[in-house]
Amino acid sequence: MLEIKNLHVAVEGNEILKGIDLTVKPGEVHAIMGPNGSGKSTLSYVLAGKDDYDITAGEVLFNGQNLLEMAPNERAVAGLFLAFQYPIEIPGVATMTFLKTALNAVRKERGKDELSTPEFMKLVKEKSAKLNVSQEMLRRPLNVGFSGGEKKRAEILQMALLEPALCVLDETDSGLDIDALRVVSDGVNALRSPERSMIVITHYQRLLDHIVPDIVHVMARGRIQKTGGKELAKELEAKGYADYVGEAAA
Amino acid sequence: MTVKPDIPRTPAEEELLKRFADCDPCDALSSLRETAMAHFARTGLPHRRVEAYHYTDLKALIRDVPPRGTLPADELAQATVAGAPGWGNASVNRLVFIDGHFVAGLSDAGALGEGVGFIPLAKALSEKSVILERVGALPVPESDPEVALNTAFMQDGAVLEIAPGTEVATPIEILHLATGAVASFPRHLVLVGKGASVNLVETYSGPAETAYQVHATSEVDVGEGATVTFLKRQEDGSGAMHLSTTVVRLAEEARYHQTGFAIGASVARAQSFVTFAGSGAEATLDGAILGRARQHLDTTMVIDHAVPGCNSREVIRAAIDDRAKGIFQGRIVVRPDAQQTDGRMMSRALLLSDGAEVDTKPELEIFADDVQCAHGATSGEIDEDMMFYLMSRGIPADEAETMLIAAFLEEVVDAIDPEPLREALSARIEMWLGERRRPA
Incomplete structure (x- = not known):
């Protein structure tokens, strides 16, 4: 599904990612944990195709395709989805209009028929009900005035609609209270399948109580420092990241 | 002589x-x-x-x-x-x-x-x-x-x-x-x-x-x-x-x-x-300006508060492409007698190409003391974070740009009354945006 090989990324001359290697197979859920500033969010943006990064070395293959050469929309069509830590507010674009435009853009490129308005409405109604997303919210401008929880639920709704092969969730738990965390996690878990992979990026272990990973990576100082099973997350919760942050650069 | x-x-x-x-x-x-x-x-x-x-x-x-x-x-x-x-x-x-x-x-x-x-x-x-x-x-x-x-x-x-x-x-x-x-x-x-x-x-x-x-x-x-x-x-x-x-x-x-x-x-x-x-009157003056090629489009307004207790609002949106030039000059005058004046002016410009130019000159001339007046002006390019967000959902760059330009103009268009006129102008803007995507 996803193969990251020796990925080096710099921003304005500062190297943020210093050689990432990561392989994600179909159906696997990987958690990437790490302290602030470890490069977790950079990795998610680089995968989704944000412009501000210089790839200085390495490659990323997504189902055999060279991901780094694709435009962000081509990556979405190919099946990559990034749930943003801070979803962008777009005044003047109704959420519903945005969802329909996105879904039909992706469907068209995937060789499927575009959905008519009634077909689309039916689909959105069904998916949004499960995520506690109200019709009123969908009429509002995209993410504008949404609470933290509403923004994250809207991200998961987009994910559910676009049916990605690989979901990258960047700090999806940030800004959520316990109830919202449950709704969002249930939404994510409902999308787990043997074909669909996930990379869950988080600072805290609590999200991983709800979205239970197969593999946990610890990321610090631009590298994956340790890889283990879900018990590694518990260990981190107890001991913190001090072991990884404190190590002097070799 | x-x-x-x-x-x-x-x-x-x-x-x-x-x-x-x-x-x-x-x-x-x-x-x-x-x-x-x-x-x-x-x-x-x-x-x-x-x-x-x-x-x-x-x-x-x-x-x-x-x-x-x-x-x-x-x-x-x-x-x-x-x-x-x-x-x-x-x-x-x-x-x-x-x-x-x-x-x-x-x-x-x-x-x-x-x-x-x-x-x-x-x-x-x-x-x-x-x-x-x-x-x-x-x-x-x-x-x-x-x-x-x-x-x-x-x-x-x-x-x-x-x-x-x-x-x-x-x-x-x-x-x-x-x-x-x-x-x-x-x-x-x-x-x-x-x-x-x-x-x-x-x-x-x-x-x-x-x-x-x-x-x-x-x-x-x-x-x-x-x-x-x-x-x-x-x-x-x-x-x-x-x-x-x-x-x-x-x-x-x-x-x-x-x-x-x-x-x-x-x-x-x-x-x-x-x-x-x-007194007690209200005026709203909005502007939607769409320039391309080498167009020169000037919108100038002077709002004269000669009496007390009136409100004025100006909302200007200019989308300027190619080598076109957009100009907005707005002046709010509040005369000595015009207490309790409320005057606000906001202009925003979207520059859609490197050769596009916008000149903005908002002015307040206030001679009364009990008034609320404000003006603001911004100009910039299409927001890169918004573009990335839309594209990350599969929307191609040209379509994402079109959505964001239409959204930028929306505040002015949305206020047009009555509705059928608004719809006709929305359609006209869509046509302009369509021409932009498919140059003749």
């Missing part, structure tokens, strides 16, 4: 003065015309050292003035109207002017309804109607040169009188069309009686790549408690010069909402002078 003007006259100025001397308009407004032309003779066309025209130097831009047009033959008139910008499903009552002349046969003058008086200015002039006393009665700052030229050469226009208490159901559209390289000087006068309400539209359109000129002035006198919406749809042809002035006076408790939609012409300046003459 002759007095020499400070700057030598240009051929265009000489031509205008000669034309005025030759035409000898001995009509009911000749003294008004002579005063205006005397002013013009002193000042000439305004140039960039005249502050209000710094960005739109008419002395440099007006190289010559084409002749005035004549009333076209029926067939040409019909074909011209058939090609005019439409309103989709909206119904409007049209008053058609072609090359500056009222075309009765293609207008809906008979359908305006009870309480709406209409007479073409040319007829009022030939009949020496008493209504002519109202022409040129509204205050214009410092004898504006554009209004002076219009006053000197005006021939025809719409004189509308809305009787007190009349609610005019169907929007009235004053449609200006051109057939060729002519200059027209339309002059409109709209008198809205106490408590009346009306939706006015002025539309300008003409052939592409034709150097015609529009020198228009409209005076709108809004009575006590009356409600007026005024939509100016400027879709002049790509070679046209469009100079239009709207002069508005608002009586006590009047409500006025103007939207300037500027998408056409090679060079355009749409200026508005609004005076609050009675």
Whole structure:
């Protein structure tokens, strides 16, 4: 599904990612944990195709395709989805209009028929009900005035609609209270399948109580420092990241 | 002894003065015309050292003035109207002017309804109607040169009188069309009686790549408690010069909402002078400006709070592409007596190409102490984070850009009333955006 090989990324001359290697197979859920500033969010943006990064070395293959050469929309069509830590507010674009435009853009490129308005409405109604997303919210401008929880639920709704092969969730738990965390996690878990992979990026272990990973990576100082099973997350919760942050650069 | 003007006259100025001397308009407004032309003779066309025209130097831009047009033959008139910008499903009552002349046969003058008086200015002039006393009665700052030229050469226009208490159901559209390289000087006068309400539209359109000129002035006198919406749809042809002035006076408790939609012409300046003459009145002046190629689109407004307790709002959105230039000048004046004034102005510009230019000059002149006034101006490119977000959901770059430009204009478009007119302009903007994605 996803193969990251020796990925080096710099921003304005500062190297943020210093050689990432990561392989994600179909159906696997990987958690990437790490302290602030470890490069977790950079990795998610680089995968989704944000412009501000210089790839200085390495490659990323997504189902055999060279991901780094694709435009962000081509990556979405190919099946990559990034749930943003801070979803962008777009005044003047109704959420519903945005969802329909996105879904039909992706469907068209995937060789499927575009959905008519009634077909689309039916689909959105069904998916949004499960995520506690109200019709009123969908009429509002995209993410504008949404609470933290509403923004994250809207991200998961987009994910559910676009049916990605690989979901990258960047700090999806940030800004959520316990109830919202449950709704969002249930939404994510409902999308787990043997074909669909996930990379869950988080600072805290609590999200991983709800979205239970197969593999946990610890990321610090631009590298994956340790890889283990879900018990590694518990260990981190107890001991913190001090072991990884404190190590002097070799 | 002759007095020499400070700057030598240009051929265009000489031509205008000669034309005025030759035409000898001995009509009911000749003294008004002579005063205006005397002013013009002193000042000439305004140039960039005249502050209000710094960005739109008419002395440099007006190289010559084409002749005035004549009333076209029926067939040409019909074909011209058939090609005019439409309103989709909206119904409007049209008053058609072609090359500056009222075309009765293609207008809906008979359908305006009870309480709406209409007479073409040319007829009022030939009949020496008493209504002519109202022409040129509204205050214009410092004898504006554009209004002076219009006053000197005006021939025809719409004189509308809305009787007190009349609610005019169907929007009235004053449609200006051109057939060729002519200059027209339309002059409109709209008198809205106490408590009346009306939706006015002025539309300008003409052939592409034709150097015609529009020198228009409209005076709108809004009575006590009356409600007026005024939509100016400027879709002049790509070679046209469009100079239009709207002069508005608002009586006590009047409500006025103007939207300037500027998408056409090679060079355009749409200026508005609004005076609050009675307390408790409200004015909103919005602008949606869409420029491309080498268009020069100037929107200038002066809001004069002469009395206490009035509110004014200006919201301007300019989307400027290619090597086009957008100009917004807005001045809010609060006179010493105008306490409890609330005036706010916000202009935002979106630069869609490296060669695009926007010049913004917001000004507050406040002489009262108990007021709330604010202005703000921003300009920038399409937000990269918004682009990335939309694209990360599979939306291609050109479609994402189109969505964001439409969203940028939405605040102004969304406020257009009534709804069918709004829909027609939304469709027009979509067309513009579509042309942008698929250059011809």
